Amino acid sequence: MNKKVVTFGEVMMRLSPPGYEKFSQASSFELVYGGGEANVGISCAYLGMEATHVTRFPDNALGKAATQFLRRHWLNTDYVVYGDDMMGKYFLEKGAVHRPSEVIYEREGSAFSLIQPEMVNWEEILKDADWFHWTGITPAISEGAAQCCLDAIKTANRLGVTVSGDVNSRNNMWKYGKTMRQVIPDMVKNTDVVITSSRGIREMFDFGSPEDGFQDLAKILISNFPGIKKVVKKTRRIMSASHHQIQGKLWNGEKYIKTDMLNITHIIDRVGTGDAFAAGLIYGLLHYKDKQALDFASAACALKHTVPGDVNTVSLENVLSLMEGDSGEIKR
Amino acid sequence: MNKKVVTFGEVMMRLSPPGYEKFSQASSFELVYGGGEANVGISCAYLGMEATHVTRFPDNALGKAATQFLRRHWLNTDYVVYGDDMMGKYFLEKGAVHRPSEVIYEREGSAFSLIQPEMVNWEEILKDADWFHWTGITPAISEGAAQCCLDAIKTANRLGVTVSGDVNSRNNMWKYGKTMRQVIPDMVKNTDVVITSSRGIREMFDFGSPEDGFQDLAKILISNFPGIKKVVKKTRRIMSASHHQIQGKLWNGEKYIKTDMLNITHIIDRVGTGDAFAAGLIYGLLHYKDKQALDFASAACALKHTVPGDVNTVSLENVLSLMEGDSGEIKR
């Protein structure tokens, strides 16, 4: 039977000028939807898992259309809730070479930011799940969102559902009165698989010293929070907006594992590549040993760079094929 | 020398699915900008006038792009102010025949709604103007917007600039604590040319009885507010979303004038047709006698139904040609 993942977080309408037009040149927007956690769910679904996403949309035709996007991309949307009237949004201007992509968010006051714990029944949602995934963006959005997220983590713990969290420090996102350090640690310590970065660990927990590398920091994190089983990091080297290199790193309490560096020379769309990595990791850890899981995550991440939109629509076969060194010849 | 009009109000990003797609079907949005008052300004500019629009946009690339749209359509944007970070928006799904067009607004908390009187220097802006135009939407948006609008009207009065206002009752728009009846009358009484409807007069002022027709109500309005010189109305008969009829009516304190009914059988885009009427009226009253001005306004309004977007980009020649009964033969 297929493994089942549950994800929770805001899904935004993504509006981008066609091709490489700048905002100042656009006369139309391409429309897709995305959000870190739903991106993970969809990616898992394309790999063959069952995926349920929990979110809140405005109670109007735009909220319905957002749900339809999630359904189209294989998510179970039975637990989407509706209310209020503003859709979270982000505008994406795609860069190239020396010109960076630019993102403008409009998510303040969105239907999701007004979510309250009593709107979601985690017991029911998580009862058959194998995995729950959250990210550090959600607790930054609002007190209600943070509480919902913590409830989910705790329910998952209780039901024996594995928890992963993708947490990085975007301090400037925290605007509702609480700080990152007040909220995040309580979540992270109940999370089995923590995806983060050296800077993330330092800033969120005030752990380690500037000289500590990722392996050192991962050890400190686990020794402080023994509930954490694995600490994982995706390293990205940015040659230009069109050319990146990525590498996965993992500390599982015993071994420090690294993948080969993958070279991505003609990027189509880099948004959501971190989410593709997280999804690959979830799929990988559910089906393989740690090294292979990390390779799988890196390959999935690399492939997302070639897919337009936020979500990684590549198949299991695509990922396996890249892991086996396939060079990109046409499949007929 | 060309006559100069100044307009003031919110300009929204307008996002619409291509053609006749519903929101549930769209994978892109056509992008234009619109707002009742700027629509009037642009329409006047295409007719040959000089037009300045005053508004407030977010201080980011989207706000700049909105300004660029206004500049493209000939507006003077020297007095646009920037601040905060949300762009007002509306989503438009275009209907046909029995299926109505549907509009979803997202304008709460927009940069414009946060405008404050001290951000605008009306003395400078209006000093060479011939005309100032406002609509009843602006005072409904926020206390700041209402105050700015009233300042503009009073400054115009003081400088001898003719004032027109397009005021109708959309009671459900008033959400910031004041009611329509508290705010609107003070503005209307300082307005030379009032464009409104029978229901508008009844609801905004509690004037007249249900049996009173437009002419009766217009008389009552002027007798109560002698500063008002003309009361004007655009009647619309809706056969279907694709077929309307329009007619202009005007009471100038002495005569009651009506235009012939214009039959618009294949509507392309009806948004902004009221603004096209207002602009036609402004141009007309500045250049012709009342009857011809009203005919001009009706013709401009009719032509807007054939232009995609919010703004009426037809030329003076187009309007005059329709007034002379041109039937739509190709111009080579």
Next chain:
Amino acid sequence: MNKKVVTFGEVMMRLSPPGYEKFSQASSFELVYGGGEANVGISCAYLGMEATHVTRFPDNALGKAATQFLRRHWLNTDYVVYGDDMMGKYFLEKGAVHRPSEVIYEREGSAFSLIQPEMVNWEEILKDADWFHWTGITPAISEGAAQCCLDAIKTANRLGVTVSGDVNSRNNMWKYGKTMRQVIPDMVKNTDVVITSSRGIREMFDFGSPEDGFQDLAKILISNFPGIKKVVKKTRRIMSASHHQIQGKLWNGEKYIKTDMLNITHIIDRVGTGDAFAAGLIYGLLHYKDKQALDFASAACALKHTVPGDVNTVSLENVLSLMEGDSGEIKR
């Protein structure tokens, strides 16, 4: 609780030149999916019902994409089966005024045509259903499809699920060895609500004489097959490819009911309007008395003429609003 409908039939990829281009002019195709029965299911889903569609797609990325289309438009696709490798297709060139739309089918040998009875578990699928809908196209496709359809009807009868069938004579479709008259009557007599035409009744059953009107033929049909509860017809008057009139007629064994003629003056897409009528009838008969149900069906049908694609994405509110005489004014 929402009512649940199950539909069964082929879903084709629909490829059409943009706008009014002819096949000889196209350099791209717009891509949607459609099929009489799924169109009914989707239409019911937009009206608020739960809808499950059963079909068979090729086991490749195109078959998956077709399923994704159905999911996007709210269908439950848990019972879609996959196999073989050809997607049924139709090409649609949209006409206007005196130029008829033209359709070219490519459905021979499609994955659906190769369906076999053992591929579908009707007991499970229909166990909670309120309604099952089939059309006369399915039994014409292949022996396997016909047998599946008959199994579904009989299972529905046994489980007390109401059955509707939309059957018209397209004699030229029957190519696999059996004739319409050999196959159809056995299905129709187990069908509670039969949507058909005078010519349909005459040709499929050899009933009645050329002088008999619809009411006469409906009576004969019911007297021959007492399992039939209602016989329904949608009359269409075609002024041009851009302008139709429609009217619903129903004989329920006791009364002959007709709706007013609805005038559709600016057709956007007439494909699937019959399916919208059937869906409206299903929704109507499940929620209203016969007269109101027929009015509802006609209104739903009329609205579909304004929606691009095969499927009727209008809402319950849209249909009710038209029944109340709404004339097409913008909804804000």
Next chain:
Amino acid sequence: MNKKVVTFGEVMMRLSPPGYEKFSQASSFELVYGGGEANVGISCAYLGMEATHVTRFPDNALGKAATQFLRRHWLNTDYVVYGDDMMGKYFLEKGAVHRPSEVIYEREGSAFSLIQPEMVNWEEILKDADWFHWTGITPAISEGAAQCCLDAIKTANRLGVTVSGDVNSRNNMWKYGKTMRQVIPDMVKNTDVVITSSRGIREMFDFGSPEDGFQDLAKILISNFPGIKKVVKKTRRIMSASHHQIQGKLWNGEKYIKTDMLNITHIIDRVGTGDAFAAGLIYGLLHYKDKQALDFASAACALKHTVPGDVNTVSLENVLSLMEGDSGEIKR
């Protein structure tokens, strides 16, 4: 064997804003090609005739692309000549209802306008032809074009090829030193079938008086130029840019024939409808008696109003079907 028509004249690049956008709104142009005479040739080719078009294009990639358009639409382009470097062009802004379409020409100095008689070998081109068609636009373009056209007519006369000419007075086109009245009569008198209008006859020949109707003027024309066998006219009543009525009229020296008025209520593209009429007339006169030929021409013309672009891509079957009163039902 299929009948063979030869046409001669300029083909222009046609650039139009998408949909109903005005020039002031466009950020792209739809690209097709058109010219009165080539439109006739293409239309004849779609009806099943063999058609050769003679023209001159710039000797660059744009000239080649223009030829490719003609080839795509079935023309024999073996006699296209190349030279110089400017492509004739016209910009078309499509109108609707009260807003007229607008055309801006840029054809001065085009490769075609620089054509010289020695560039074309009419003996060879016309040797197997059944029909030669020219229009009054060609002699207005340049002395070289006029001379080429006259050479073609005279060669056709000598070889027994029937000649038709579509001549109307566009006085303002004549800029190269000669006047319409100096050039046109010599061409018309050698033309078997003259398509023109009452005003055309009066202005080009100074024939008749203001009270003379078309029949009177046609008689005068034939009596003056006995080489003319038929004089034909297409009457157009313009209700709006979206709604026209057309009617064909023909005087064959013996009988005055009129078609029924055809009502075209939802025009898609009216450019080239006169050429579709001329092509229909050519096909008709080659295959039917006069009355049926005129009906055929009118039906072909009516259908063109529904086809985007300059050229009439409808089939023989489409035209015959309209002549038989088909109302626009889908062809499956």
Next chain:
Amino acid sequence: MNKKVVTFGEVMMRLSPPGYEKFSQASSFELVYGGGEANVGISCAYLGMEATHVTRFPDNALGKAATQFLRRHWLNTDYVVYGDDMMGKYFLEKGAVHRPSEVIYEREGSAFSLIQPEMVNWEEILKDADWFHWTGITPAISEGAAQCCLDAIKTANRLGVTVSGDVNSRNNMWKYGKTMRQVIPDMVKNTDVVITSSRGIREMFDFGSPEDGFQDLAKILISNFPGIKKVVKKTRRIMSASHHQIQGKLWNGEKYIKTDMLNITHIIDRVGTGDAFAAGLIYGLLHYKDKQALDFASAACALKHTVPGDVNTVSLENVLSLMEGDSGEIKR
């Protein structure tokens, strides 16, 4: 006088999602046509040759549109035959970097697969030709197609027309009862210029041992089939879906010739690049010595990687310019 090439084979409708969208994301398809042999013919035509393509299309508007595509791209289509009703098709999803392009064929039962020898008059078609080209795909399609192809080769031999064949082993294509080894050798031995690969030679003829390189195998091939004059190979190194290197190799019975490796770093569309090589080779061998011919073929092939669609629309000048080392500076 221009050299004349004749090609024979299936032409398929090619449907691809825009840009880099996957099938799961598309809401439209870009439409072109392609097939190995027609691609060669068109490529030759753009280089300045006369090219006739022989194929069979369904007898409907889609078959006509396919012919129109070939005409647009300069092919003589006088010998296209029509019949039956299914168009061969392929769907192409374009990959990038590590994500391979994916192709789904739907060609079983196509009009071309039902071709029979008596439908084609090779004597007439080949009588003035200089060259005939076939590929190994055609005999794999059906017995009728194989027989037609063999007839063409033998007729060409008899008439002294040079024959080239592009034959590679796609064993999985052979489904109609015969095997590659039963059919191919009889064709290859009558072919003057054989384009193939080491694996192709080994698998089609069971020649050579695994250690034999291309040169060895080419020698064996010619020694077995002395009718073969040249054996040619295009080597492709695939760095990623976006970056290839190509090199041509040729054994002419006396000398082994290789081109420099060409580096193609930003691939736009790699479909049809082998056909561009074959066409370059044909043009080259007709106009130059072997080494230059092979350089020409490689340059033509490299350029095709930058042209969207199946066909190589670059000019002779483009190819010569690359051969001379032009680095890609704008041509003004």
Next chain:
Amino acid sequence: MNKKVVTFGEVMMRLSPPGYEKFSQASSFELVYGGGEANVGISCAYLGMEATHVTRFPDNALGKAATQFLRRHWLNTDYVVYGDDMMGKYFLEKGAVHRPSEVIYEREGSAFSLIQPEMVNWEEILKDADWFHWTGITPAISEGAAQCCLDAIKTANRLGVTVSGDVNSRNNMWKYGKTMRQVIPDMVKNTDVVITSSRGIREMFDFGSPEDGFQDLAKILISNFPGIKKVVKKTRRIMSASHHQIQGKLWNGEKYIKTDMLNITHIIDRVGTGDAFAAGLIYGLLHYKDKQALDFASAACALKHTVPGDVNTVSLENVLSLMEGDSGEIKR
């Protein structure tokens, strides 16, 4: 206060096939506008300067639309003059890798080419300006254009406005009777900042010997024309149509300055990159010392390669960020 630049020159309609389509494949054109000098003005405006462009457009809707494009991109268009009826145009086919972009001009007889000195009041236009910029294209267009340009330079000299000129030898452009060497030197010697190339200096002035490098030639130029303060060059190494390297060089009479080579690996649109360099240089010299100004110019130039269209719409922040070594990470 913002610095003010004035530019003068032709602005052409630019028509390009979408994506990488060749002219032979296009069925639409993307529409923007461009011209060396206006490109410089717009680029300066995006960097925060005030920019006025002086040009002449046809007096019709196309000329108006061109002005609207300039306004949209922030130019002051108060001094645009209108007359005659032909819009200058260029067609751009975008290349990749080994396939060069191709440009076809149609500018002969354009409204701009008919400009006369008396149409422009340079005293008024330049009175508050800080900088005037011209290019060597303008004097090549027509005697009138050359005279206007010389008038502007001399007026600027008199008013103390700094003058820059971007002059290269495109000998084949000079068609109106005068030669480059007759006209250019008189302009260059009154120009403070000369952007040119070694070949440019040699050909325009007959200075130097083939062995002289840029530094030598720059010295000779300044020693001959002491009014010149700086001689600047942009070196471009073309690896392919998709990959360039650029470097700036400057001789200021005292020091020879070079920037690092910038590597641009995935070019989106290279048209206008020289103009972006010139604009960057103007901005740089107005705000920084020479070395930093040259670095700024190179960075601006590099960024333009990633922006579709002729004009460089990047912001000051983008340029500064690249100068600081930013690698292309998303800006959120």
